[in-house]
Amino acid sequence: MDLSSINPALLIASLMVSATPILLAALGELVVEKTGVLNLGVEGMMITGAICGFAIGVNTGSPVLGFMFAAMSGALLSLAFGILTQYLLSNQVATGLGLTLVGLGLSSLIGKPYEGIKSPTLQKMELPILSDIPIVGPMLFSHDPMVYFSVALVAATWAVLKYTRAGLILRAVGESHDAAHALGYKVVRIRILAILFGGACAGLAGAYISLVRVPQWTEGMTAGAGWIALAIVVFASWKPWRVLIGAYLFGGVTVLQLNLQAAGAKVPIEVLSMSPYLITIAVLVIISARGNHGAPAALGKIFHASQ
Amino acid sequence: MIRLEKRAQPSQFWTFATPFLAVVLTMIVGGIMFAALGSDPFEAIRTIFWDPLFSEQFAAYSRPQLLVKAGPLILIAIGLSMGFKAGIWNIGAEGQYIIGAICGAGMGLAFYPIESVLIFPLMILAGALGGWAWAIIPAVLKTRFGTNEILVSLMLVYVAEALLASVASGLLKNPDGMGFPGSRNLAQIPSTANLEIIQGTGMHYGVLTAFIAVVFAYVLLSRHMLGFQIRLTGEAPRAARFAGVNPTRIVFLCLGLAGTLAGMAGMYEVSGPAGQITIDFNSGYGFTAIIVAFLGRLHPIGILFAGLLMALTYIGGELASLMLGIPSAAIQLFQGMLLFFLLATDVFISFRIRLTSGEAA
Numbered sequence: 325m326d327l328s329s330i331n332p333a334l335l336i337a338s339l340m341v342s343a344t345p346i347l348l349a350a351l352g353e354l355v356v357e358k359t360g361v362l363n364l365g366v367e368g369m370m371i372t373g374a375i376c377g378f379a380i381g382v383n384t385g386s387p388v389l390g391f392m393f394a395a396m397s398g399a400l401l402s403l404a405f406g407i408l409t410q411y412l413l414s415n416q417v418a419t420g421l422g423l424t425l426v427g428l429g430l431s432s433l434i435g436k437p438y439e440g441i442k443s444p445t446l447q448k449m450e451l452p453i454l455s456d457i458p459i460v461g462p463m464l465f466s467h468d469p470m471v472y473f474s475v476a477l478v479a480a481t482w483a484v485l486k487y488t489r490a491g492l493i494l495r496a497v498g499e500s501h502d503a504a505h506a507l508g509y510k511v512v513r514i515r516i517l518a519i520l521f522g523g524a525c526a527g528l529a530g531a532y533i534s535l536v537r538v539p540q541w542t543e544g545m546t547a548g549a550g551w552i553a554l555a556i557v558v559f560a561s562w563k564p565w566r567v568l569i570g571a572y573l574f575g576g577v578t579v580l581q582l583n584l585q586a587a588g589a590k591v592p593i594e595v596l597s598m599s600p601y602l603i604t605i606a607v608l609v610i611i612s613a614r615g616n617h618g619a620p621a622a623l624g625k626i627f628h629a630s631q
Numbered sequence: 632m633i634r635l636e637k638r639a640q641p642s643q644f645w646t647f648a649t650p651f652l653a654v655v656l657t658m659i660v661g662g663i664m665f666a667a668l669g670s671d672p673f674e675a676i677r678t679i680f681w682d683p684l685f686s687e688q689f690a691a692y693s694r695p696q697l698l699v700k701a702g703p704l705i706l707i708a709i710g711l712s713m714g715f716k717a718g719i720w721n722i723g724a725e726g727q728y729i730i731g732a733i734c735g736a737g738m739g740l741a742f743y744p745i746e747s748v749l750i751f752p753l754m755i756l757a758g759a760l761g762g763w764a765w766a767i768i769p770a771v772l773k774t775r776f777g778t779n780e781i782l783v784s785l786m787l788v789y790v791a792e793a794l795l796a797s798v799a800s801g802l803l804k805n806p807d808g809m810g811f812p813g814s815r816n817l818a819q820i821p822s823t824a825n826l827e828i829i830q831g832t833g834m835h836y837g838v839l840t841a842f843i844a845v846v847f848a849y850v851l852l853s854r855h856m857l858g859f860q861i862r863l864t865g866e867a868p869r870a871a872r873f874a875g876v877n878p879t880r881i882v883f884l885c886l887g888l889a890g891t892l893a894g895m896a897g898m899y900e901v902s903g904p905a906g907q908i909t910i911d912f913n914s915g916y917g918f919t920a921i922i923v924a925f926l927g928r929l930h931p932i933g934i935l936f937a938g939l940l941m942a943l944t945y946i947g948g949e950l951a952s953l954m955l956g957i958p959s960a961a962i963q964l965f966q967g968m969l970l971f972f973l974l975a976t977d978v979f980i981s982f983r984i985r986l987t988s989g990e991a992a
Contacts, residue, residue: 413982
């Protein structure tokens with residue numbers, strides 16, 4: 325095995341690319357869970373976003389339009405979840421699972437004609453001056469716009485949740501919907517908006533995989549990334565910056581694993597390819613062993629105003 | 632204004648009616664979908680739901696398939712329903728199914744070429760144990776560390792799939808297979824074959840086990856203390872604690888049972904209808920069984936019918952893709968929609984829809 329073939333600067337750069345979809349999806353889910361809703365349909369919304377973004381990207385030749393459409397399709401799918409759980413008061417776990425199954429079916433139905441096509445992809449955006457710094461420049465400041473956007477979104481989510489009135493209301497709804505309702509806040513409306521935001525983020529995340537990271541469409545290409553995003557939210561104790569850390573750590577493991585395969589490591593390929601999932605389990609165990617701090621108190625509970 | 636008003640008691644009528652309503656709604660929306668795909672919706676629905684059973688041309692082949700496909704779905708769904716009743720969300724049945732198949736097939740192949748009547752029972756045992764062990768992992772992590780069983784059981788599906796890929800082209804690969812991945816064909820070895828008990832009906836040992844599981848689950852839930860404890864844990868966890876129910880025991884019981892049944896289903900599948908361990912022998916039964924469990928109202932008898940219905944959509948879907956060129960993914964979407972409509976219409980069970988004039992609370 326030739327470890328010297330692994331270039332650390334390149335490793336960090338590709339780590340950021342590989343972490344971006346999980347980061348986007350996990351950030352969206354974090355906002356949803358902060359309002360007390362558990363949407364297990366991330367995987368379904370991601371894969372739908374992946375194919376919708378890809379289809380529009382291929383047909384119009386514009387990846388930007390693809391991303392916009394992917395966000396819309398993710399949001400639309402999440403609206404179905406929102407209506408079911410918020411207005412028809414269905415069980416959130418079951419509905420989220422249903423959303424994933426629907427999304428997987430829908431995506432492979434839409435995706436059939438698109439197999440084996442290459443899509444237009446996003447151009448790299450070299451940040452002026454910063455990208456000229458040796459080593460750090462190509463590592464951090466020479467990415468496509470979605471990578472910067474995802475980091476900016478982390479900062480924005482953090483700031484809104486922590487410093488604004490809207491963030492406070494959002495958290496209040498997630499901690500105690502009855503109290504928030506008594507104060508006159510529209511619990512259901514706030515939750516629907518959060519669910520839409522989560523869906524749009526998941527859609528973007530999916531499109532990032534099919535338009536930038538791969539960039540191709542294959543059936544079931546998200547391969548559990550949506551579920552890993554759910555695990556990252558738990559890992560992050562529902563804090564935006566920790567979502568960033570979690571996603572980047574995870575991206576690091578994935579990239580390292582691929583690099584080790586390429587470098588001809590003496591580890592069986594199956595062990596390497598199951599390692600992301602095993603590591604997710606291990607991290608979940610470590611986090612949960614420390615106690616369940618940070619989970620919104622009303623997470624997964626059904627709200628009906630008449631009670 | 633439309634307003635929901637909570638019923639004093641869950642409606643008995645709607646508990647029975649919503650699955651049927653959901654099927655009808657799915658047919659309507661599915662018909663629109665088929666029309667959008669360019670097929671005649673009425674013909675498509677007839678091909679899926681009617682032709683496999685009653686068409687002269689296909690029924691002879693399709694009817695036995697109904698039991699072949701329903702068997703594993705029912706078996707897995709029965710196990711899952713116990714957990715869902717108790718609020719334990721095992722969504723990794725697919726992984727338990729794969730591991731059961733690997734262990735069962737491994738046991739059978741270990742004896743090759745010895746022939747004995749004892750081998751098949753040993754394979755069943757190995758499959759059950761394999762599935763059980765895979766499901767016990769989330770149970771241990773949940774009870775010991777409080778780790779979320781939803782995520783762990785799901786992650787283990789991906790691990791199981793990686794293992795399957797590994798053994799199909801490594802450990803269990805057919806040495807006489809000219810280098811192709813995939814194990815020896817178990818269905819062609821007398822001692823390891825899961826044959827039809829009654830010729831031409833599709834009734835193999837797995838289907839028989841599924842029927843036994845239905846009866847067993849019915850008795851457990853309605854007549855046995857454990858069944859009562861499972862239901863109590865799901866409906867009122869605090870009350871269950873005060874009543875002396877040991878939650879750890881319930882978690883182990885529900886997950887272990889689901890894993891055992893899913894593992895057995897995998898073993899029956901790989902030694903019968905599928906025949907051999909290949910990288911993609913698993914056809915997603917573990918996930919479809921979740922829909923079956925809900926559609927059957929988490930009730931054993933309901934699951935029996937839901938499993939048959941879902942098997943029908945599989946067979947009808949194949950037929951529709953053959954005859955009408957409807958993509959097989961459309962059927963997957965169709966099944967997902969069914970779960971969605973069911974969850975949506977379930978609102979009628981505990982709520983009454985009221986039309987009120989003016990501003991409501």
